[in-house]
Amino acid sequence: MRLEISHRTWKVFWRNFVVFRKTWLANIMFNFVEPLLYLGAMGLGLGAYVPSIEGLTYLQFIAPGIIASSAMWATASECTYDSFTRMHYQKIYHALVVTPISLEEIVLGELLFGTFKGVLYGTVILLVEAALGLILSPLSLLIPLVLALSCFTFAELSMIWTGLVPKIDTFSYYFTLIITPMFLFSGVFFPVQAMPSFARGLAFSSPLYHTVELVRPLALGQATSTAWLHILWLVGFSVLFFYPPIYLFKHRLLK
Amino acid sequence: MGVYPDIVVEAKNLVKSYNGIPAVKGINFVIRARECVGFLGPNGAGKSTTVKMIYCFLPITAGELYVLGLDARRHQRSIKSQVGVVAQEDNLDPELTVKENLLLYASYFDLPGRVAQQRAEELMNFIDLKDKASTPVEELSGGMKRRLAIARALLNNPKLLILDEPTTGLDPEARRLIWEKLCQLKERGVTLLLTTHYMEEAAYLCDRILIMDEGQILAEGSPGELVNKYIGKEVIELAPVQEAQAEKLVAALASKVLGYQLVGETLFLYSNNGRSIWQDISGRHRYLRHQILRPATLEDVFLKLTGRGLTK
Numbered sequence: 001m002r003l004e005i006s007h008r009t010w011k012v013f014w015r016n017f018v019v020f021r022k023t024w025l026a027n028i029m030f031n032f033v034e035p036l037l038y039l040g041a042m043g044l045g046l047g048a049y050v051p052s053i054e055g056l057t058y059l060q061f062i063a064p065g066i067i068a069s070s071a072m073w074a075t076a077s078e079c080t081y082d083s084f085t086r087m088h089y090q091k092i093y094h095a096l097v098v099t100p101i102s103l104e105e106i107v108l109g110e111l112l113f114g115t116f117k118g119v120l121y122g123t124v125i126l127l128v129e130a131a132l133g134l135i136l137s138p139l140s141l142l143i144p145l146v147l148a149l150s151c152f153t154f155a156e157l158s159m160i161w162t163g164l165v166p167k168i169d170t171f172s173y174y175f176t177l178i179i180t181p182m183f184l185f186s187g188v189f190f191p192v193q194a195m196p197s198f199a200r201g202l203a204f205s206s207p208l209y210h211t212v213e214l215v216r217p218l219a220l221g222q223a224t225s226t227a228w229l230h231i232l233w234l235v236g237f238s239v240l241f242f243y244p245p246i247y248l249f250k251h252r253l254l255k
Numbered sequence: 256m257g258v259y260p261d262i263v264v265e266a267k268n269l270v271k272s273y274n275g276i277p278a279v280k281g282i283n284f285v286i287r288a289r290e291c292v293g294f295l296g297p298n299g300a301g302k303s304t305t306v307k308m309i310y311c312f313l314p315i316t317a318g319e320l321y322v323l324g325l326d327a328r329r330h331q332r333s334i335k336s337q338v339g340v341v342a343q344e345d346n347l348d349p350e351l352t353v354k355e356n357l358l359l360y361a362s363y364f365d366l367p368g369r370v371a372q373q374r375a376e377e378l379m380n381f382i383d384l385k386d387k388a389s390t391p392v393e394e395l396s397g398g399m400k401r402r403l404a405i406a407r408a409l410l411n412n413p414k415l416l417i418l419d420e421p422t423t424g425l426d427p428e429a430r431r432l433i434w435e436k437l438c439q440l441k442e443r444g445v446t447l448l449l450t451t452h453y454m455e456e457a458a459y460l461c462d463r464i465l466i467m468d469e470g471q472i473l474a475e476g477s478p479g480e481l482v483n484k485y486i487g488k489e490v491i492e493l494a495p496v497q498e499a500q501a502e503k504l505v506a507a508l509a510s511k512v513l514g515y516q517l518v519g520e521t522l523f524l525y526s527n528n529g530r531s532i533w534q535d536i537s538g539r540h541r542y543l544r545h546q547i548l549r550p551a552t553l554e555d556v557f558l559k560l561t562g563r564g565l566t567k
């Protein structure tokens with residue numbers, strides 16, 4: 001099947017961005033409260049009882065993971081609730097697809113906008129953490145690049161779900177079954193090496209795990225020789241999951 | 256408006272199935288430049304399905320469809336850039352203002368900024384929304400939203416404007432306002448294709464009407480031609496009438512009645528000589544709750560062709 005993808009993808013991205021510019025103040029504030037609550041409650045509260053992990057205070061240990069997971073949450077909610085609202089309630093896809101824009105470009109534009117939101121939210125958390133003295137290395141300037149790659153994978157996963165679900169209520173399953181377990185078992189709060197082997201296997205199949213494994217060394221300034229493996233894993237995932245959302249939306253909207 | 260082919264849309268044995276269930280069953284029609292053509296038909300007739308194939312939203316299951324001389328199976332982008340679409344369901348950007356909606360939509364057609372600004376101003380004037388330029392769409396009335404949707408569909412100077420139920424749900428005044436705008440477009444030479452459930456709308460706007468039901472085209476012609484062909488000059492309505500009674504009545508008037516239709520308990524008698532039937536009946540059937548003699552309209556054609564009752 002031939003894919004119709006051109007510069008028009010950015011028109012879809014831009015459309016969402018223009019709307020976002022109108023509403024960002026109202027939306028953005030609350031999205032930052034939650035990660036900071038985790039940082040405070042777990043880092044300070046639980047951290048008081050945790051001696052140190054891999055030579056770091058507990059707060060230092062979870063701080064990079066919180067960057068990665070906030071980015072994931074932001075992308076996941078953009079590409080589920082918000083995308084579904086645009087498609088199903090506002091009929092925006094219908095309005096776009098009758099212009100020279102193709103459905104492929106709409107889906108890709110949505111993926112890129114979801115990615116943008118994740119990178120933006122993750123980067124703001126990064127800045128807050130830097131201000132709190134939790135970011136130890138200038139290498140952390142590379143974190144937004146890592147987030148761009150990994151948020152694209154979260155966007156793909158979320159858009160697959162959005163292409164499938166009949167009703168908006170069904171997204172709670174996605175968050176309960178996929179996003180929350182990823183959040184808890186991807187090495188954000190504890191090293192996955194501590195888990196039983198099957199659970200470790202699951203962690204390895206989660207894009208968030210590979211993101212955390214990239215973000216943490218960058219935040220702490222630790223060189224790792226395995227970084228390229230995680231990058232390769234995320235790139236592979238992005239490529240593998242690129243076509244499924246497009247396929248699903250074509251079948252959903254243009255039957 | 257530039258040059259464009261005399262035949263704007265041509266469908267040959269056009270078929271559309273949804274998961275194997277046919278919604279449009281092999282229809283043939285032609286739409287000529289500068290015509291206003293209306294699709295009429297009951298809910299589920301296949302009107303939206305047909306126009307969605309024309310504006311390249313739905314893939315064609317079988318048959319042939321040419322829009323502006325281009326094959327709709329292959330030249331979607333090119334067709335979409337020359338057609339304006341007002342879909343059945345509102346799909347404006349609700350968070351954005353009237354002007355922002357227009358400017359953003361203009362960018363989808365690659366209109367340069369300056370041109371887009373100018374077109375947006377012109378079109379806000381045209382649809383009388385100039386003073387609402389900075390109002391968010393969420394705060395517009397239904398009629399204003401529909402006018403904005405029409406303006407948006409005109410940004411690319413379309414050769415063909417497709418409107419799927421442009422006035423459904425609007426009050427009579429808002430509807431007239433839209434008719435007026437569509438008439439002006441017609442005068443400017445834009446080819447119009449619309450679907451509607453309102454007979455007065457079709458009669459008022461359309462040069463030609465296609466009546467659809469169950470995925471097929473049942474009749475085609477100008478409003479006047481259709482009325483003459485299927486009904487005659489006048490209609491007598493009688494109610495309440497039972498089926499047996501109706502048959503008796505019709506048999507008695509056979510020489511004067513061109514046709515009849517029983518919808519529920521209302522009997523419609525079609526005739527070119529209504530007055531004489533009226534005299535026959537009104538003397539004898541005073542007990543009927545409802546009896547009137549009136550000129551035949553498009554609605555009679557519609558009921559006759561798409562009705563499910565006793566008919567001839």
Ligand SMILES: Nc1ncnc2c1ncn2[C@@H]1O[C@H](COP(=O)(O)OP(=O)(O)OP(=O)(O)O)[C@@H](O)[C@H]1O
Pocket residue numbers: 255273277278296297298299300301302303304305343
């Ligand atoms: N997306 C779809 N999936 C499956 N069936 C559909 C879909 N859209 C329409 N249909 C079916 O196709 C038939 C024609 O529908 P269509 O929407 O074209 O009718 P319509 O004439 O526009 O009706 P209305 O006046 O109610 O808008 C109906 O039986 C409808 O149920």
Ligand SMILES: [Mg+2]
Pocket residue numbers: 302303304343419
């Ligand atoms: Mg319809």
